[in-house]
Amino acid sequence: MPPIKLTLNGKPWSVDADPDMPLLWAVREIAGKTGSKFGCGAAQCGACTMHVDGQPVRSCSTPIGSIAGSKVTTIEGLEGKVAKAVQDAWVKLDVVQCGYCQSGQIMSAVALLTDTPKPTDQDIDSAMSGNLCRCSTYVRIRAAIHEAAKALEI
Structure with missing residues (x-):
């Protein structure tokens, strides 16, 4: 399967991951950005919130394959x-x-x-x-x- 490409904190990012892998785990475990936390794993607590194309999403329940091509911002990349x-x-x-x-x-x-x-x-x-x-x-x-x-x- 081809790598999933997106923009992470303003930089192009290509990741070899199962498309069903939650965004949270891809960002924490593969990209090493650990500012977003795992709380409940069911999109109920908000500890994992990231921005995808400027909108807040619960990254624990967002499959990385569903956001290919998007702009993802974590707490580490928040600026402005x-x-x-x-x-x-x-x-x-x-x-x-x-x-x-x-x-x-x-x-x-x-x-x-x-x-x-x-x-x-x-x-x-x-x-x-x-x-x-x-x-x-x-x-x-x-x-x-x-x-x-x-x-x-x-």
């Missing part, structure tokens, strides 16, 4: 004005507790603010609903998203 604002707000508001879910939380927050620069609490709750946090930092996550949105207005 929105990403910086989110990361700065996360640090400023001390969002992280254990940190396990935070790469997925940040990826979802960046996607939200890219599509909705001035989100309401309802927008945030809806966009972030698929991301679970065992430490229950949801109040700080919401505040950080509002903080990032304010920073982007300047």
